[in-house]
Amino acid sequence: MRLPSLLPVLAATMCAMPVSAAYAQDDDLIKQGAYVAILGDCVACHTAHNGQAMAGGLSLQSPIGAIYSTNITPDHETGIGEWSFEDFARLMRRGIKKNGSSVYPAMPYPSYSSMTDQDLQALYAYLMGGVKPVKRQNRPTDIAWPMSMRWPLSLWRMVFAGKPIPEVASHEQNSLVARGRYLVEGLGHCGSCHTPRNFAFAEKARTTTEGRQYLSGGFVVDNWVAPSLRSDDVGGLSDWTVKDIVVFLKTGRNMKGATFGAMNSVVVHSTSVTNDHDLVAIATFLKTLGTSERAPAIHYRYDDMVSKQLYAGRTSSEGARIYIDRCAACHRTDGHGYPNVFPPLAGNPVLQASDATSIAHIILNGGKLPGVNAAPSLLVMAPYRDILSDKQVADVVTFIGRSWGNRGAEMTEAQVAQIRHATKGEEIPAGE
Incomplete structure (x- = not known):
């Protein structure tokens, strides 16, 4: 499998590590983590246009102003080089940074909360030992006061992300549907774009068990509207087969449509280099979803x-x-x-x-x-x-x-x- 062009090759020289140095010295774990980073689409958000891999700076437009992705290279001054694995896991599962402040939910930690310990450890090892350190200061948001205050984010987390998504154990992921659910609901954080949001910009449903609004589309991201991934007859994937979905994820196009907007980056840096087993798992899981709550009771018929x-x-x-x-x-x-x-x-x-x-x-x-x-x-x-x-x-x-x-x-x-x-x-x- 060829890694995306923006994902750096494994570093030949390891830099000094914090407490969890062993993770960054395990070549097999680093290799596994590189694939986890692909599944999580890390490079697409944490690499600015024409910027260095994982050094942050990409503008993410939110209803309250622009949020810029952060430097997640192992640079000790501007990146996460001083973070222990425990610091990293707390961010990924609870949205809390090393200094104790909360991140905006533009970082999809509510979805990442379901990641297995093994995948988290592998991703940490890759970021620390397989990514080139880049000295690049993080850019502050363009959000005006008082919305720029961070302390309300802790309240947001308690109300809307307080309960982590149940983890799918590694042995259960042998099932195609279970593996697909883990990738869609967790690592792939598909709901971040394809699920409508409430008044507080929280996803109205984070998993299939929380209701039929999950993956029902309609959320506007950077002036693009994410479509439904459910089996809606009009506006959804009702007539898409598992093969149709796999081809779309692998190539960005199929007989029924083509990718555009933010999904381009997802295809380039993530799904086009995901292994076939995982693509089939994602597609198989999506085809288990029923219609959304707002799906019209009509069927598309061609009119000539x-x-x-x-x-x-x-x-x-x-x-x-x-x-x-x-x-x-x-x-x-x-x-x-x-x-x-x-x-x-x-x-x-x-x-x-x-x-x-x-x-x-x-x-x-x-x-x-x-x-x-x-x-x-x-x-x-x-x-x-x-x-x-x-x-x-x-x-x-x-x-x-x-x-x-x-x-x-x-x-x-x-x-x-x-x-x-x-x-x-x-x-x-x-x-x-």
């Missing part, structure tokens, strides 16, 4: 009326005219696109959502489907920010969201203007 109209050159709306002019060459008049190259729009789960933010985001700022080992072709959609007006974007978003049987949301000119402003200066998300 719009396809026939577009093919004949008949356009009944401004959105249809824009689609013919700007979109049909890649996504076709029938909305089926060219699977594994240009994703289908007809029946695409993202286009069934009640919030069309992601679609407007892609049209305004473009998109990049990154190349990975199993699918090396890098595909780019150019931005239309400087070509289409807010009204034109709203028109075409509404058109594709309501064509070919899609049941997506309509979008207004004002909503597009808001997304345009919020994403100004944004680069095409590459995930690289």
